[in-house]
Amino acid sequence: MNENDRFENLRLELRRGCLILAVLAQLKAEQYGYTLRKALADDGLVIDEGTLYPLLRRLESQGLLQSEWREENSRKKRFYRLSVDGETMLAQLLEEWRVINTALNTMLQEA
Amino acid sequence: MELVDRYLKAVKDSLPPEHRDDIIDELGSNIAAHMDEKAGELGRPLTDAEQRVVLGQFGHPVVMAGKYRSGGGSVVFGRQLIGPELFPFYLRVLTLNAILALLVIAAVAIFDLAAFPGAISVFVVQAVVQFAIVTVIFAMIQTHVQKFPESWDPKWQPSAEQQAEPRRTPRFESVTGIAVLLIVNLWFLSVLRTSGARLSADNGNFVLAPMWHEMFLPYLLLVMLELTGHTINLIRPEWTRFRWAALVASYGLGIIIFGALFLAGASVIFIGGQSTGHEIETLQRVNLVFSWSLIAAVAVNLFLGVRKTRLLLRRSHESGG
Numbered sequence: 001m002n003e004n005d006r007f008e009n010l011r012l013e014l015r016r017g018c019l020i021l022a023v024l025a026q027l028k029a030e031q032y033g034y035t036l037r038k039a040l041a042d043d044g045l046v047i048d049e050g051t052l053y054p055l056l057r058r059l060e061s062q063g064l065l066q067s068e069w070r071e072e073n074s075r076k077k078r079f080y081r082l083s084v085d086g087e088t089m090l091a092q093l094l095e096e097w098r099v100i101n102t103a104l105n106t107m108l109q110e111a
Numbered sequence: 112m113e114l115v116d117r118y119l120k121a122v123k124d125s126l127p128p129e130h131r132d133d134i135i136d137e138l139g140s141n142i143a144a145h146m147d148e149k150a151g152e153l154g155r156p157l158t159d160a161e162q163r164v165v166l167g168q169f170g171h172p173v174v175m176a177g178k179y180r181s182g183g184g185s186v187v188f189g190r191q192l193i194g195p196e197l198f199p200f201y202l203r204v205l206t207l208n209a210i211l212a213l214l215v216i217a218a219v220a221i222f223d224l225a226a227f228p229g230a231i232s233v234f235v236v237q238a239v240v241q242f243a244i245v246t247v248i249f250a251m252i253q254t255h256v257q258k259f260p261e262s263w264d265p266k267w268q269p270s271a272e273q274q275a276e277p278r279r280t281p282r283f284e285s286v287t288g289i290a291v292l293l294i295v296n297l298w299f300l301s302v303l304r305t306s307g308a309r310l311s312a313d314n315g316n317f318v319l320a321p322m323w324h325e326m327f328l329p330y331l332l333l334v335m336l337e338l339t340g341h342t343i344n345l346i347r348p349e350w351t352r353f354r355w356a357a358l359v360a361s362y363g364l365g366i367i368i369f370g371a372l373f374l375a376g377a378s379v380i381f382i383g384g385q386s387t388g389h390e391i392e393t394l395q396r397v398n399l400v401f402s403w404s405l406i407a408a409v410a411v412n413l414f415l416g417v418r419k420t421r422l423l424l425r426r427s428h429e430s431g432g
Contacts, residue, residue: 033137034144050170053141054178057134069136075144078137 019047021097023055024090027065030081032072056080064089114162115142118172125176125200134179142169171256173197192250201249204290208241211295241294248290285341292341296334303327317394318382322375329368336361355423362416366409373405 022045026036033053040047059065064086067078082090119142123135145165150157157165169175180199193201302319304327340357343350372378378401381394 032144033141034148048170049141049145049168050175050178053138054175057130057179075140075147076136077140077144 019045019051019055020059021090021093022047023052023059024064024082024086024093027080027082027086028090030079032077032079036080059086114159114166115139115146118142118166118169121172122176125173125180127180130179138169138175142166173200174256192246193253197249197253197256200286201245204245204249204287205242207287207291208245208294209238211291212237212241237298240298244294244297245290248293252286285344288341289338289345292334292337296330300327300331300334303330317379317390317397320375320378320380322372323378326368326372329364333361333364333368336364352423352426355419355426359416359419359423362412362419365412366416369405369408369412373402373409378402378405 022040022043023036026039026043031039033049033056036056037047037049037052040052056065056067060067060080063083065080066083066086067080069076069078071077119135119139122138123131126134142165145168146157146162149161149165153161174197177195177197177199303324336357340354340361343354343357347353377398379394379397381390
């Protein structure tokens, strides 16, 4: 495994948890897959289609999201938003994120 | 939107049946939104080349489908050999092979209980060999898909008209077919090639009749024809006539090979030493199983051959008219 592969693996690992947090945070407001991906990209977090769309279904199957099919601009679309459990989970994860972030900032400043 | 339909069909073929339609509807609506926006920016409908670029961003259909199936499994030896997206297919092929091997063990147990302990050790060796071969094949597919994610082109997928063809074979069936053909036949061809190889696990005196060894080259040709049929379906599924022609040839050859073996009489013979009453009884039972299996093989090849020949003739007639 070369240096690039190692970096890529670690980068993906680092991103994995962050993406879930970002998706949950964005879905406080209802969105469908394509607009969600755009909103994430606009905020600086590019996520490919092959990762995002299956992730949405997984989060829904875990009860963190709820969805419904609706027609918009004469096309049927599946809209997702946070469920009640999802809101609780998001709050817990954000708390954890803040703890990690503070700790890392402290360590990096010391270094 | 024909390219989108082809892409969605390719993804659909590899999805779990219970959520297939729902996932495809959602994926289709997201692709459509993506394409609508691009078309809006350009002020005109997208060309085929532009649609291919958009579909390329969604990734290889097998990988995309695998992500929906993914239960998080993977195979890692130092580096990841088989990722979560291919893992469900890998598991399916391994399970299929294990079932086939267990059926053979069950047959041994039914017909010769004395050979059962030996058969288990053969099963263990076979299981390790099969695991290694299947893992290598899937690791190669994983490497290919990762290194060349754009290596799939929707034009390779059959059009809606071709998809409506009732005899179309899903690509995944061909992947499984190739893996099973290679695993079973590499072993079987090595047996055919080794004249006098003992059949029973305890190195007893049962060997295949000489006629079977004479069938090595025709059987090798039969395997190559079947591999050709599966490979055509995998790479160029729209070449149905070539695939059917290869399969018709393989069924015809199958009838000749299995028919000749049946007519040749005993498939398994006894060599050297004094045979006990138990061994003679076992030999008779084994030969009976071989005879019925050969009759079944001829019947299956005849049935499939006639069916495919009719399809081939009908398609030729339609093309001619």
